[in-house]
Amino acid sequence: MIRKVAIIGLGLLGGSIGLAIREHAAGISTAGYDSDAGVRDAAKARGLVANVCETADEAVRAADLVILCVPVGAMEEAARSFADALPGGAIVSDVGSSKQSVGNALAAALPGRTIIPAHPVAGTEQSGPEAGFSSLFTNRWCILTPGADADPHAVEAVSAFWTKLGANVEIMDAEHHDLVLAVTSHIPHLIAFTIVGTASDLEEVTRSEVIKYSAGGFRDFTRIAASDPVMWRDVFLSNKSAVLEMLGRFSEDLTALQRAIRSGDGDTLHDLFSRTRAIRRQVIEEGQDDDRPDFGREDHS
Amino acid sequence: MIRKVAIIGLGLLGGSIGLAIREHAAGISTAGYDSDAGVRDAAKARGLVANVCETADEAVRAADLVILCVPVGAMEEAARSFADALPGGAIVSDVGSSKQSVGNALAAALPGRTIIPAHPVAGTEQSGPEAGFSSLFTNRWCILTPGADADPHAVEAVSAFWTKLGANVEIMDAEHHDLVLAVTSHIPHLIAFTIVGTASDLEEVTRSEVIKYSAGGFRDFTRIAASDPVMWRDVFLSNKSAVLEMLGRFSEDLTALQRAIRSGDGDTLHDLFSRTRAIRRQVIEEGQDDDRPDFGREDHS
Numbered sequence: 341m342i343r344k345v346a347i348i349g350l351g352l353l354g355g356s357i358g359l360a361i362r363e364h365a366a367g368i369s370t371a372g373y374d375s376d377a378g379v380r381d382a383a384k385a386r387g388l389v390a391n392v393c394e395t396a397d398e399a400v401r402a403a404d405l406v407i408l409c410v411p412v413g414a415m416e417e418a419a420r421s422f423a424d425a426l427p428g429g430a431i432v433s434d435v436g437s438s439k440q441s442v443g444n445a446l447a448a449a450l451p452g453r454t455i456i457p458a459h460p461v462a463g464t465e466q467s468g469p470e471a472g473f474s475s476l477f478t479n480r481w482c483i484l485t486p487g488a489d490a491d492p493h494a495v496e497a498v499s500a501f502w503t504k505l506g507a508n509v510e511i512m513d514a515e516h517h518d519l520v521l522a523v524t525s526h527i528p529h530l531i532a533f534t535i536v537g538t539a540s541d542l543e544e545v546t547r548s549e550v551i552k553y554s555a556g557g558f559r560d561f562t563r564i565a566a567s568d569p570v571m572w573r574d575v576f577l578s579n580k581s582a583v584l585e586m587l588g589r590f591s592e593d594l595t596a597l598q599r600a601i602r603s604g605d606g607d608t609l610h611d612l613f614s615r616t617r618a619i620r621r622q623v624i625e626e627g628q629d630d631d632r633p634d635f636g637r638e639d640h641s
Numbered sequence: 642m643i644r645k646v647a648i649i650g651l652g653l654l655g656g657s658i659g660l661a662i663r664e665h666a667a668g669i670s671t672a673g674y675d676s677d678a679g680v681r682d683a684a685k686a687r688g689l690v691a692n693v694c695e696t697a698d699e700a701v702r703a704a705d706l707v708i709l710c711v712p713v714g715a716m717e718e719a720a721r722s723f724a725d726a727l728p729g730g731a732i733v734s735d736v737g738s739s740k741q742s743v744g745n746a747l748a749a750a751l752p753g754r755t756i757i758p759a760h761p762v763a764g765t766e767q768s769g770p771e772a773g774f775s776s777l778f779t780n781r782w783c784i785l786t787p788g789a790d791a792d793p794h795a796v797e798a799v800s801a802f803w804t805k806l807g808a809n810v811e812i813m814d815a816e817h818h819d820l821v822l823a824v825t826s827h828i829p830h831l832i833a834f835t836i837v838g839t840a841s842d843l844e845e846v847t848r849s850e851v852i853k854y855s856a857g858g859f860r861d862f863t864r865i866a867a868s869d870p871v872m873w874r875d876v877f878l879s880n881k882s883a884v885l886e887m888l889g890r891f892s893e894d895l896t897a898l899q900r901a902i903r904s905g906d907g908d909t910l911h912d913l914f915s916r917t918r919a920i921r922r923q924v925i926e927e928g929q930d931d932d933r934p935d936f937g938r939e940d941h942s
Contacts, residue, residue, distance in 0.1 A: 413907075437857070461856050461857045462856055463935075464935035465921070471934065481854055481856070483854070510853075519846055520850050520854055521854065523840045523846055523859070524851055524854045524855055524858065524859040526857075526858075527836060528836060528857075528858035528859050528861070528862050529858050530895075531836060531895070532858075532917075533898070533914055533917050534891060534894050534898055534913075535829060535832060536917040536920050536921075537894055537917055538890050538894045539824045539825065539920075540916065540917075541894075542824065542890070544817075545820055545821050545824055550920075551923050551924050551927050551929060552782060552811075552929065553821055553822065553825045553826070554924050554929045554930070555781055555782070555930075556762045556764075556825045556827075557825065557829035558824070559924050559929055559930040560829070560864070562917070563921060563930070564858055564861060565917035565920070566917065566918045566921035567914075568914075569910075569911050569915045570911065572910070572914050573907045573910040573911045576902050576910055577905055577907055577910070580902055584899065586839075587895075587899055587902075589839050590835060590836055590839045591892070593839045593842075594835045594892070597835055598885065598888055601877050601881055601884060601885060602881070606875075609874040609878070610870050610871065610874045612834055612835075612838050613834055613868075613869075613870035613873050614870045615838060615841065616834050616837040616838055616841075616863070616867065617867045617868075619840075619848075619851075619852070620837075620863040620866060620867035621867075623852050623863045628852060628853065628856055628860055629855070630938065633766060633767045633772065634764075634765035634766070635938070636937060637930070637936070
């Protein structure tokens with residue numbers, strides 16, 4: 341059903357989609373556009389899409405599916421930029437990490453058009469046209485959040501597309517998506533950004549000490565806190581209410597642990613730490629992470 | 642100078658020390674003891690030390706260096722258990738993550754003996770006699786916190802020992818150590834335990850959803866939150882004041898970010914996220930982590 345895909349934004353996600361199509365769906369032709377000329381050059385050099393265009397209008401020409409791969413705060417403007425050139429039957433989708441705001445933005449920019457918002461739950465801390473790779477979506481979940489009145493054929497086409505790229509597809513209400521992702525992605529990132537900031541601002545402990553002794557756990561947080569600043573700024577601002585709600589729960593729980601430490605209540609600590617260990621086992625059993633100790637950093641032979 | 646090392650506690654750290662000696666310091670003989678008979682059997686099967694003993698007294702016999710590798714809350718009792726059998730000139734050390742409390746505990750258990758507390762900043766989320774490996778300390782820092790009146794020859798001997806095992810040695814005041822590690826290790830673990838607990842207790846989001854969509858960042862926290870519950874309970878209780886101090890700073894910073902999100906202050910978010918990205922680069926430049934995206938989980942070829 342989908343014969344030509346246009347990718348708007350050729351960073352980690354856009355580039356990975358292009359490479360995954362080339363590897364897993366060779367029958368689909370690809371065109372792409374990025375507003376940054378340097379990114380377009382890099383995309384050409386790596387062959388992220390078959391045709392790197394000089395305008396968004398040119399990229400969406402004859403496309404069956406247009407996928408917006410820009411920060412969520414830039415979705416509306418990007419969609420408006422090619423609105424007039426969008427073919428009649430084309431489906432518009434995206435890869436944004438918050439879905440209510442993106443759904444609204446795309447509906448505003450493209451009234452009356454077929455919009456199927458999507459969120460492949462995959463990524464790394466790197467960004468830009470050099471960062472993508474074809475297996476990014478393999479065995480990862482891609483969540484679609486079509487509106488209640490969405491065309492079922494379009495939902496099916498986008499679903500089949502992501503399945504072909506190696507992902508497992510789930511369909512969900514946008515509001516529920518935003519709550520789930522607030523806890524599994526947005527709050528973890530916010531916490532990581534915060535602790536890395538806190539550690540680098542201390543007077544009693546130098547930044548060089550923080551870096552030197554980061555193998556005690558801190559370095560894992562620096563990886564997450566190295567994620568793209570613009571993308572994450574937009575996520576927090578666009579998923580504000582779910583993020584603030586989940587942050588409130590986290591803060592309550594942290595305060596309870598603080599009290600347990602202050603009062604020397606070892607049982608409360610031990611009970612929680614035993615429960616969290618069990619969650620880790622489930623994550624591995626469900627295939628959402630592998631069990632190499634310490635992320636396989638060391639040679640364990 | 643050190644010809645025989647006794648290791649008390651044969652889990653991840655104790656086992657790794659035994660294996661590292663075998664690989665990097667073949668001239669040193671090893672004996673070990675663990676209060677758990679099952680651990681002793683596993684230690685024999687893996688050859689973690691040359692001689693797995695049935696009592697701590699037997700293990701410390703003729704030792705030049707005794708290293709306590711038990712949870713910090715168990716240090717004092719473990720040290721008392723072999724106090725009468727400890728050879729006259731032996732140095733006693735440990736691998737505990739908090740150093741003021743351990744220094745006090747060992748001084749109380751072994752009055753008048755030579756005590757050089759140590760903390761190799763290395764580990765994985767796994768524990769037990771099967772978890773150790775010989776390269777755990779390679780290019781990691783080992784912090785010694787000798788008291789002001791410690792014998793310099795003993796400090797030098799312990800320092801040379803850890804250098805031989807592949808570590809870089811730093812000497813530090815115990816109080817400063819506890820502050821540095823609170824921020825680079827203890828608070829990151831506390832935060833990870835908390836968010837994994839928060840996520841698994843929600844009513845609006847099921848535990849199966851949390852696990853399913855954990856690749857958005859949450860899974861990294863589950864790894865850290867899979868660390869040994871007893872070890873970590875003891876760390877938080879024994880380094881209480883530094884942990885509570887650093888937790889206070891973190892909470893303040895988190896509240897400031899919460900306010901920025903609520904008020905839509907994107908610049909504050911973007912500024913912080915750009916700074917934290919720079920810290921990540923320093924961690925990699927200093928050799929405290931490698932730069933494989935996403936911990937090298939995916940095949941990027």
